[in-house]
Amino acid sequence: MFEINYAVRGHHIYQRIWTPVIGEELICKRDLTNHHNRFAVAVIKDIDTVVGHAPRKVSSVFTLFLRHGGTIKCRVTGHRCYSKDLPQGGLDVPCVYVFDGKEKDLLKAEELIKQAMISISDSPIAEPLSRRRIGMKPDVHSESPSEKAVDCDLITSVLRGEKLSDKHMYLAQGILKNQFPDLKGLQSTLLQGRRQVVSIDPTDCCNCLQVINSRENHWILASSVGCGNKVNIYDSVFSQLDEETKQVVCKLFQIDPINIEMKTFQKQVGGTECGLFSITALTAIVFSQDPSKIAFSQEKMRDYLATCLRNEHCFPIYN
Template structure:
């Protein structure tokens, strides 16, 4: 996982570490304080993102393997969480990113609905971090990244100049005049518990879940204070017990 705090020099082919991603989000937050989210990206490693505040928010999220993705809400389709992934395929479903999204959204509904946007694909295996910063900068400046065609040969030079100057400006791009063959996908994912997270769990007891027999809802050990010693015993949540 690329969770390193230092901002390493940008080369032609290096993958962006968390230090570089965090610095970019810090600059965006300074320039656009009205936009929520933009938390330290390393929170995603432990799935501990807080709920994002405000009508518009965005967050660059690591997938737990070796890839960066931008998630956002309140922009071109305000009713959905938008997913901008420069490597998204037709069967996109990253359990780790979906869990992070659900924490940021914390919807009171039974499902979280999101849209896989048809943004530009990267042409190599190392530019995902550069693309997500370009996507985030476009969104923050009122542009929809799905409608833009970025110049891959200029992205790194532009990013390097922005980080050096401490100001992120829109990346070199033109309007995409050719309709992309991929279609936007609208997908729903069930969420549970008081925390309104997806069913994805980290391998520890705190993440184990138990179902309330009456309410028919699942809860995490860490989110309740009356988890039974024997998790196979019948159990009622506090609301149903009172």
């Protein structure tokens, strides 16, 4: 069992039906009807009356813990107050969240919450926490992301369920590049947007991997590892490449369009997971696994990526 000091969000919405009392105990349940946050966790009074929500920035961790059979209670510790960190304002109720469950799940949840709390101060009763950086900022002009910058805000955004950005791709590719220095490709994805794709040396084109930004807001993986003179594309949404992406692939790998092959690949659920699937396919290949023959667990992908970024080391994928 462990506890964290935090707050119940949204009291300005529920104040007519709930007057908080210091020491009052409530329970937390997943809010499956919330269309704004698929990881929403409601704070419940009297079995089924919603009186607020857990802070969004850690709701994904709460959801993961509840999915694994754990329980979370909420104990009121103070009087309502204005939110200090939300631009839109609102009322919060200071509280303690009490986690109880299996030992391994408790340890994982506690670690994930600590990581989230390092980079954000979301509690109205907490002192601001400084932002922690490891390493250096990425150089978007660099051909290969060998320098890493593990920003805890990026890890938090992964756990919150946000769509992955160029920074996430840069870091993930950089970690793998350091682990497997013989791999080619793995260029900064920002170069693609600037039409600065650097063609791979013809002698290296058979051992090249690259996450590619496709259709302006979509991530795919291109791989020539073990493909002879072909390039395999792993796309978790589309079954064909658009023309612009096809040109990027042809320039990068120095091949003709006829040598591009769309591989059978698991399709994502939801609209923000393409980056996770691309990194998962990338990691599978470097560990000699075939992404087209694996049924990945989408629910585990964010936890896996956050662990890799936090440790600056990628591990084989096991479902």
